[in-house]
Amino acid sequence: MAINYQNVPNTTVPRDFRKLEKETGNLYESIAIISKRANQIAASMKEELHGKLNEFNNDSDTLEEVFENREQIEISMHYERLPKPTLIATEEFLSEKVYHRNPEKEKRFAEGSSI
Numbered sequence: 001m002a003i004n005y006q007n008v009p010n011t012t013v014p015r016d017f018r019k020l021e022k023e024t025g026n027l028y029e030s031i032a033i034i035s036k037r038a039n040q041i042a043a044s045m046k047e048e049l050h051g052k053l054n055e056f057n058n059d060s061d062t063l064e065e066v067f068e069n070r071e072q073i074e075i076s077m078h079y080e081r082l083p084k085p086t087l088i089a090t091e092e093f094l095s096e097k098v099y100h101r102n103p104e105k106e107k108r109f110a111e112g113s114s115i
Helices: 017-021 027-054 063-068 070-081 085-094 103-113
Strands: none
Touching (some): 027 070
């Protein structure tokens, strides 16, 4: 899964709540969708980071070797500079790049249209 970090601010941005609820019609539902997507992004980023750091894993590290591993530090610093998963998920949601559905709403709509 490729996550696009471009056009995502690194800091908190004030949001217009009306834009968040535009797609779902319910602010809390929109926030729940963003939250679930942020959890997916965080898990993906964590897995990617651990995969890269496992390349440097050595069971017999001495204290000197731990402090000398600059590549490992640079990889960690890169991930610390990335935007937070919540910001990425919010941008994806506002750009309509997140697929979501509510089975409960679909069920009610199907029952209501068959009457």
